[in-house]
Amino acid sequence: MPTLDTAFSALSDPTRRAILARLALGEATVLELGKPFKMTQPAISQHIKVLQGAGLIVRRVDGTRRPCSLSKPGFEAMDQWLAMLREAFEKNYDRLDHVLAGMKLENGEKRDE
């Protein structure tokens, strides 16, 4: 089962990130995905397997083709986790804004300056 462990681990490799970036433009076959890389087909297939196992891509059957595309649920799980950190930074900045506004008032400056 895909987990945050396998999802983040899958993203730690530049080739796998490049594959996902290509898929962001639309679905593609393993052959198409392999073209930009100086890599054997089995090596690319292995990366695809890791991304599938991590729940980041899915493949569909289209006659003899099996095109890959991005999988939203795997991505959303990571994005939700990172949203927690994003909110923490935003809260810290809000606090800093209040502190700075308070400092300005203490110095007798106007709040709008």
Add this chain to the structure above:
Amino acid sequence: MPTLDTAFSALSDPTRRAILARLALGEATVLELGKPFKMTQPAISQHIKVLQGAGLIVRRVDGTRRPCSLSKPGFEAMDQWLAMLREAFEKNYDRLDHVLAGMKLENGEKRDE
């Protein structure tokens, strides 16, 4: 130097994600960070080192204390990379909306239904 490789790799461990989640609430010392885990102090310190090396946390000197806190630049690098995937999903949904709207019109239904 921190890279996306080391940043995503650092997030693939549940203890390290728990440490970051704790730091999202505010800065903490290594001793404080270790409390919720059944782990030796050196094991926690090793996780902290990985997070520091990945550019995800920073430490400051406060007398004899060296509290850790989240580092915004390391987080932003990952967030920007993931934003590229986020936009791809949004575009796909927009395209799907248009397709569905077109199908409804073809079926003689009103667009607002």
